[in-house]
Amino acid sequence: MPVLLRLSAFVFTLAWGAATLAWAEADFQKGLAAYKAGDFAAALKEWRPLAEQGLPKAQHNLGVIYYNGRGVPLNYAEALRWYRLAADQGFGLAQYNLGAMYAEGRGVKQDYVQAHMWYSLAGTHGDRKGLSGLDDLEKKMTAADIATAQKLAREWKPKKK
Numbered sequence: 001m002p003v004l005l006r007l008s009a010f011v012f013t014l015a016w017g018a019a020t021l022a023w024a025e026a027d028f029q030k031g032l033a034a035y036k037a038g039d040f041a042a043a044l045k046e047w048r049p050l051a052e053q054g055l056p057k058a059q060h061n062l063g064v065i066y067y068n069g070r071g072v073p074l075n076y077a078e079a080l081r082w083y084r085l086a087a088d089q090g091f092g093l094a095q096y097n098l099g100a101m102y103a104e105g106r107g108v109k110q111d112y113v114q115a116h117m118w119y120s121l122a123g124t125h126g127d128r129k130g131l132s133g134l135d136d137l138e139k140k141m142t143a144a145d146i147a148t149a150q151k152l153a154r155e156w157k158p159k160k161k
Helices: 003-036 040-052 056-068 076-087 092-104 112-124 128-138 143-155
Strands: none
Touching: 003 040, 003 056, 040 056, 056 076, 056 092, 076 092, 092 112, 092 128, 112 128, 112 143
């Protein structure tokens, strides 16, 4: 393939990617405005396609909607699913919320090791609540469980979509 043709294809790909990101952000913001206005159905309509395409902040926000039963029946299992998809991509707030679900046993069997791991990861990905959640959690854990959780956090790798 001639160099000019490859360069043109590369530039087109970059431009297409930038346009797609701008479109996704615009739809995300529409959903956010609807959520803040209390129109949870409209927020869900904007965020679901973005979440299904793998946008972590949209996935996280669907988790919030299902966790709180905003415009949908309260559904911890569905909240857990969306939080995990975002958390697996390194989205700190979703990691914190996933840790809280494990700590409280909501939608999942209570598991302090998993909660600790997710709180630790949340802290390393910018969510300070994750680090503060560790103090209370560690009081309920054995030293061996804490060591296991720390090992899991060190070995964790982000996943795409």
